[in-house]
Amino acid sequence: MKRGFRLFFVCLLLFILTIPVSLFADKATENIVSDVVETFDGEDSAYEWYVQGSKFIAEDYPKYKLVDGFPFALYGRAGDGQGHQVLGMQAAFDRKGFNYLEIFPVEEGPDGLVPAKISLPGRVKELDLWAWGSQYKFTFEVHVEDYRGYVYVLPMGSLNYTGWQNLRISIPTYIPQSQVYIPNYRNLKLIKFVLRTEPDENVAGFDFYMDHVKVLTDVFESRFDGDEFVRPETRSQIWPEEEE
Template structure:
């Protein structure tokens, strides 16, 4: 190889190495699949179902029933009682009627209040199992970001028979982190990673479809999420629990 060609090749390699190194650093991920709700313990993780104004009298009827998708478990694991969230519903007229599936918790007055289900990491996909009976309905999910904005994403149609896994990709324009490592926001400590919360799931009926009586069952909501956080000197000072404990033990001026 001539000296000129050798120098040119060396220059190309020298230019590429930093680029590849930077790209490798940027591409570091730790994707994991995490179940955020399985409906197996209604006492610990309660849900309610609210309906639109044309709901028929006596509906909706809600129960955590002993059923599950066979695609998940061929048989019930020993020592577990698998359940799904089941709903019977009917409406008095056709149209864009809805059912809202809302996670709740006891409030200070003892009444059930909506609660968001925290989603760890930077979520990329969310999916869940839905049993359909071929009615022409569809489902949305509502996700809240750290600014309090709620984003509505279509989960999918349920005009099919039996259990099916519905999956949605979370758009990159929904914020899940901040450029600030640590700050006070709304009177509370906040780190750079600002995960989303699942607020509710909504079933919609289409205007031409029957609504005089139907069933729907929900099971196992899970996410594919990136749990990687870049290390740096002093990274523990962005951890909310560590910071609260440290300041509680500190000495004021």
């Protein structure tokens, strides 16, 4: 009886040792990198941005543009004279309530500028940015879209503070960023940021600034024979009109 058990155990061990390590590698191996999505630094800005207000936005608002400046906590003295800019905006609403500003990337369409979607690299773990507050009871959120077209609203926190602070959000694990089919990565897309006012807060006129959108992401990919057909640059050459 004992001999039979030992023989079974040895056979089981040999079977486990013959399983390819690659079956487990993707679950255990990560390559975490920091990737800057947008700097808002003038010509170095990766995207064009648009700001629009909700129903009761005051006439001639919102106003927005790139302005000189940067969070000192981000660049320190090394940022002086480097041409750093931030996205600044000024807004006012005609009445208190559930007002909001939408801040989103745009691109040139057939009839002018249209909303764009920023494809985020790898499997995103965290997203953060720098936001300038002025003691108003506002909140800030980011909207992301998965590969199936579902949109998720992720709260980044309150803007009820003074000056620059770093806002950070961990991407929930229930948001899919991969699949069993090749290519495995199914990138998240950044849709927009939204600033919301508390219903009892003063909205007669306020300023807001934001800078340096960044992600912490896992860019590890398993190599296999034929993986060149998965690479975005190869796919865009073979299938130039394929949508992301």
